[in-house]
Amino acid sequence: MDAGLEEKIQSQGMTPGTVAQQIENFKNGFPFLKITAPATPGDGIRVLSEDELAHFTQTYPKRAAQLDVVKFVPASGAASRMFKDLFSFLDGDGDLSKSAFTQKFIANIDKFAFYSDLDAALKAQGSSIQASLDEGDSKKIVSALLGEDGLGYGNLPKGLLRFHRYDTENRTPAQEHLVEGLQYAVGKNNKVRIHFTVSPEHEEKFKAEIASVLPGLKAASGVDFEVTYSQQKKSTDTIAVNMDNTPFEEEDGSLLFRPAGHGALLDNLNDIEADLIFIKNIDNVVPDRIKGTTKVYKMAIAGLLLEVQEKVFQALRGMESEYRDAYAEMAERVFTGDLGGKLPADFQTYSSNEKANFLKAKLNRPIRVCGMVKNTGEPGGGPFWIQEADGSQSLQILETAQIDLGDPESKKHFQGSTHFNPVDLVCGTKDYTGNSFDLMKYRDMQTGFITEKSKSGRDLKALELPGLWNGAMAGWNTLFVEVPLITFNPVKTVNDLLRDEHQ
Structure with a gap:
């Protein structure tokens, strides 16, 4: 890389090494992931019984009251795509x-x-x-x-549009997320913490909207709120290149860097200090009359995470004691039973020390529980079993672009998929000693996306970082749970607001 190019890169707050790697990704592309099977009910997707749902709805609120709980809501997207057809009508x-x-x-x-x-x-x-x-x-x-x-x-942005009509008010998604937070995200000190990621030009409008409704919510509920905001960091932008993979230069000679998709929000998530973090998209909200099912399943997936996490922590602490071998056996049961992990085929040939080290590395990771809904043709990442380099298999959420549909075996697994992820996650980002994981260490940088765009009439290629719930969480322990379709009600066009679920 010549000195002039390095100077331009550094002038935009980027490092030459990072940009050089991004350019290599453009040249080489990203490998497809090795699918061993779709995750389905009974094989990677848990279906909770009525007894389990009742158990978690009883136990989770008591446990949450002792924890720092945060609701993390990506909310920076503009609503312009909601009105694509109306814009076309105006232009006609x-x-x-x-x-x-x-x-x-x-x-x-x-x-x-x-x-x-x-x-x-x-x-x-x-x-x-x-x-x-x-x-x-x-x-x-x-x-x-x-x-x-x-x-x-x-x-x-979508978060500031009036979505739902009530007798005394008309609510925005931002307000609905606050109301929803009262149902399952009340943590210690009787507080609901909500974090919105917003674009710079809309942050003040978000703050004004929240300020207009918070006093009433606090007075009616007796619960305190802490609402915070962050913006996608410029340091996560990626360089754009020409079709021949050379850096794309603007007319003034500067380099073009572009926002790198929702995977860039891993940096924002990494800054959140909490015991439990819910992640849900801004537009997936419903009126109060049908919030009940969402409440039950949010408590269920969070309660499941806390119970499994407790077993993980117990095994990890035990493996540091004089009873290491006994706890290694427990760790194996937790990994294969509670987490549903699949060990390498030759695992039983490992020495006791090798087994313990393998299991400790597998257990001592961030953990997430992801809601999965039955696939009805909606776009979204699907749940699959993936072959790992160490011989084990892990559960991952994959986008279609990550799957080699030219390979008959991969295509068969893709067609056998029954569910998809509606961005319904709860995350545990602290380790068994109480310290926060550095989430950047658990992403797979070989799972980004390359797209074709244009700027000033010129074609270019853009690079997206590993998706937030895809490759950005590839190194996490993952559980999939089936949730009802009624919990997934996104608003992609303005006419979606006419559906019964939003009336």
Whole structure:
């Protein structure tokens, strides 16, 4: 790498070594992962019984009251993709008959939680929703929704849009996450801690929204809240390259670095000091009337994590005592039974010392329990068994791009997958001595993604870091639990808000 290029890299706060490795990734690509089987109920996915659900809903709240619990909500994504079809309608000739999506939106305009806000915005412009409908001017309504002279929804993050209507208020996803936090994330000192990752331009708006609703929530619940924010770090950006893998230079000669996908949020997660961390996307919220199932299963997966983690910690502490061999046998039972891990085929030929060292390394890692819903065709990472270099097998959440569909065996396993991950995770990020793991040590840097983009009319290649719940957690101990489909209600388009689950 020449001195001029190194200087440009350093001027943007990046290290030449990191950028050189990123360029190598562009040149070489990323290897497919070796799938040994899909994770299915009974083989990698646990299905909890009614007795287990009852047990965890009784025991978890008592344990949580002694712990630092945090709800981690990635919330920086813009809502512009929610309105893709409405933007196309605005850019067109305003003929409603040409856009079935916009027809549905307009026909059901009174069912959206933002109806009254939108009507007020139009009245401020000397019109109203009803007047615009009477005039057949759908464009005026859509423009008031998306434009900066109206509600400005086209440039806001999802977390700040009105999703759900109640008798006395209309809630945003940000507010719904606070309410949901009261149901399963009350930790020690009777406090709910919620952390939003936000984009810089929206942080003040998030703070204003939260400040407007927190006093009422505190007064009604008697529970304290601690809401914090972070932004995706510039140091996690990755270099963009031309199609020949040379660094992409802007017109002013500077190098182009781009945000590296949700895997970059591992840095933010690594900064969270907590005993238990829930992770859930900003748009996967429902009205109060159907929050009950979410509450039960969130308590269940967290309760399961705490019970398994306790056994892991007991085994690890015991292996440091004079009864190392006896606890090594316990560690094997915990790894294969409670964690469901699969040992190398030749494990029984290992010496006692080799077995103990292997098991200690396997157990002393961050742990996560991931909810899995039955696959109904929604996009999302799937659960699979993966062959590890040490001969063991681990559970991983894989995206389709990580699977070699040209390989008949891998394709068969992919087609046999029955579930997918709706970003429903609970994480234990402290070790058996009470210290936080350095999460950066447990990611697989060979599981990134390369995509093709364009800038200023020129094609380029972009690099995403290992996904937050994919390769970024590849080195974690993982449990998969089946959760009901009703717990997964993402909002990908504005018309998804018309589904019964959001009404």
